[in-house]
Amino acid sequence: MLEITGLAKTYGTGDRTIHAIANVSFVVEDGEFVCVVGPSGCGKTTLLKCVAGLLRPTRGEVVLRGRRVTSPPEQMALVFQEYGRSLMPWASVQSNVLLPLRHKKLDRDERSRLVEESLEAVGLTRFASHYPWQLSGGMQQRVAIARALAYQPSILLMDEPFASVDAQTRGDLEDLVLRVRDEYGITILFVTHDIDESVYLADRVVVLTHSPTEVKEIVPVDLERPRDQIATKELPEFVHLRGHVYRLIKREQPAPVEALTTMEDGR
Amino acid sequence: MSRYRAAKIAAEIAVPLAMLAGWQLWTVHASSQFFPRLSTILVEFRDQWLFSQFGTHVVPSLQRIALGFVIGAVAGIALGIPIGLSRWARLWTMPHIEYWRAIPPPALLPISILLLHSIGNVQKVSFIAFFCLFPILLNTIDGVRSIDPTLLETARSYNVPKRERIRRLVLPAASPQIAAGMRTSLSLAVIMMVLTEYFSSTSGIGYVLLISKNTFQFAPMWAAIVLIGVLGYLLNVLFLLVERRVLAWHRGWRAATAG
Numbered sequence: 001m002l003e004i005t006g007l008a009k010t011y012g013t014g015d016r017t018i019h020a021i022a023n024v025s026f027v028v029e030d031g032e033f034v035c036v037v038g039p040s041g042c043g044k045t046t047l048l049k050c051v052a053g054l055l056r057p058t059r060g061e062v063v064l065r066g067r068r069v070t071s072p073p074e075q076m077a078l079v080f081q082e083y084g085r086s087l088m089p090w091a092s093v094q095s096n097v098l099l100p101l102r103h104k105k106l107d108r109d110e111r112s113r114l115v116e117e118s119l120e121a122v123g124l125t126r127f128a129s130h131y132p133w134q135l136s137g138g139m140q141q142r143v144a145i146a147r148a149l150a151y152q153p154s155i156l157l158m159d160e161p162f163a164s165v166d167a168q169t170r171g172d173l174e175d176l177v178l179r180v181r182d183e184y185g186i187t188i189l190f191v192t193h194d195i196d197e198s199v200y201l202a203d204r205v206v207v208l209t210h211s212p213t214e215v216k217e218i219v220p221v222d223l224e225r226p227r228d229q230i231a232t233k234e235l236p237e238f239v240h241l242r243g244h245v246y247r248l249i250k251r252e253q254p255a256p257v258e259a260l261t262t263m264e265d266g267r
Numbered sequence: 268m269s270r271y272r273a274a275k276i277a278a279e280i281a282v283p284l285a286m287l288a289g290w291q292l293w294t295v296h297a298s299s300q301f302f303p304r305l306s307t308i309l310v311e312f313r314d315q316w317l318f319s320q321f322g323t324h325v326v327p328s329l330q331r332i333a334l335g336f337v338i339g340a341v342a343g344i345a346l347g348i349p350i351g352l353s354r355w356a357r358l359w360t361m362p363h364i365e366y367w368r369a370i371p372p373p374a375l376l377p378i379s380i381l382l383l384h385s386i387g388n389v390q391k392v393s394f395i396a397f398f399c400l401f402p403i404l405l406n407t408i409d410g411v412r413s414i415d416p417t418l419l420e421t422a423r424s425y426n427v428p429k430r431e432r433i434r435r436l437v438l439p440a441a442s443p444q445i446a447a448g449m450r451t452s453l454s455l456a457v458i459m460m461v462l463t464e465y466f467s468s469t470s471g472i473g474y475v476l477l478i479s480k481n482t483f484q485f486a487p488m489w490a491a492i493v494l495i496g497v498l499g500y501l502l503n504v505l506f507l508l509v510e511r512r513v514l515a516w517h518r519g520w521r522a523a524t525a526g
Contacts, residue, residue: 084524089517089520102431
């Protein structure tokens with residue numbers, strides 16, 4: 001279980017203090033798929049980095065399975081949005097997946113078995129000795145996912161992982177994540193700005209306010225699994241949930257002119 | 268593309284040959300003692316360097332270049348990585364690096380002889396190594412700083428230990444720039460070799476150059492100059508061949524991300 005309690009993050013001091021996150025609390029149960037959505041620039045990535053132990057929260061705490069997170073925990077893996085920048089261009093796909101395993105106390109056979117299995121899980125067995133830049137964007141993100149799986153985490157954090165691939169690839173990758181989650185029995189905390197994606201994937205959707213960020217509402221998603229890109233999205237419940245989340249976020253958006261400037265600032 | 272190839276052959280072979288022919292024609296006509304005929308120089312070159320003096324003078328020079336270059340490179344990379352990784356280290360070291368690299372090498376030649384009590388190999392190799400250090404050091408620092416923070420954060424999130432991070436991420440990420448520094452240093456090594464040997468030595472190509480000049484033997488002097496040029500050129504070609512293999516990923520990656 002992952003518990004986030006009263007988490008706050010401010011940058012700077014005095015007059016220049018920026019309150020990125022005001023107060024965020026929620027829980028991710030073991031095996032659960034939780035999506036975090038919010039208006040753009042609401043500090044989703046900051047939140048995720050605090051959860052991952054890469055940033056220290058100003059207030060509040062993150063507890064994973066009874067242990068307070070102060071540095072990146074062993075049972076946690078992180079997949080970034082920028083696949084092109086999180087993979088090593090000088091190393092083969094295989095070596096990239098091997099990176100987090102080299103320092104783990106495993107014997108050689110165990111290591112290569114983990115690499116093979118995770119590459120197979122994302123369907124990249126044939127590309128093991130390619131360089132990442134020889135692959136398409138979607139395939140590169142699959143390498144990053146394979147690397148996370150090989151690390152054998154109990155929880156996987158994903159930071160807008162599919163934001164920079166085309167719509168069709170995105171659908172495929174969403175289904176890949178759902179499948180892999182069942183195979184590996186992994187807990188997933190998934191940050192996205194895409195409302196459809198959050199409802200399609202999640203057991204619960206955590207909707208955030210804009211900065212200084214708080215939890216606006218936690219929306220349970222009781223859509224049947226396995227989910228299907230066409231059938232699930234045609235269900236009236238899906239349409240209803242999507243609309244509900246959409247309204248929550250829309251009400252968060254500031255007036256149009258202001259929205260435009262914050263968007264420029266955020267991206 | 269075939270036109271480009273033809274131009275490449277012309278630029279690399281035909282034009283230099285034409286220039287040599289021009290040199291020969293001009294020297295025959297001018298008959299100046301300072302500018303011997305090309306044919307005389309080439310005969311001299313063959314007699315001296317292929318290969319009767321090769322062991323006594325070329326091998327020592329090459330050894331000095333190799334040793335000085337390798338020491339300079341190892342030191343430059345070993346110092347450049349911690350300096351590149353730490354803002355504080357840069358704060359304290361950069362003024363000194365900038366100071367020493369601004370000094371022209373000949374200015375340090377006398378002191379190197381006094382300090383090391385030697386005009387032998389120790390002095391020569393240290394002198395070459397000292398000046399090979401700076402381009403590699405500065406490029407390593409820059410290369411280390413240019414590493415993508417996302418990549419380091421990824422490694423940190425996977426608890427990759429610092430030594431592994433340096434070996435698997437920092438060093439390869441900086442390698443294209445380290446190679447650029449090494450290439451500069453390699454040509455510097457040739458210059459420093461000639462300089463130290465010309466100044467004070469009992470062997471080496473620079474020494475032959477000095478002796479020929481002092482004894483008014485201009486054909487051997489020119490032969491030594493030709494040899495130095497050829498050596499520098501070949502060393503660069505050799506370096507590029509190795510770089511092409513080692514950094515093949517870099518060219519591919521750049522081509523892939525450019526589009």
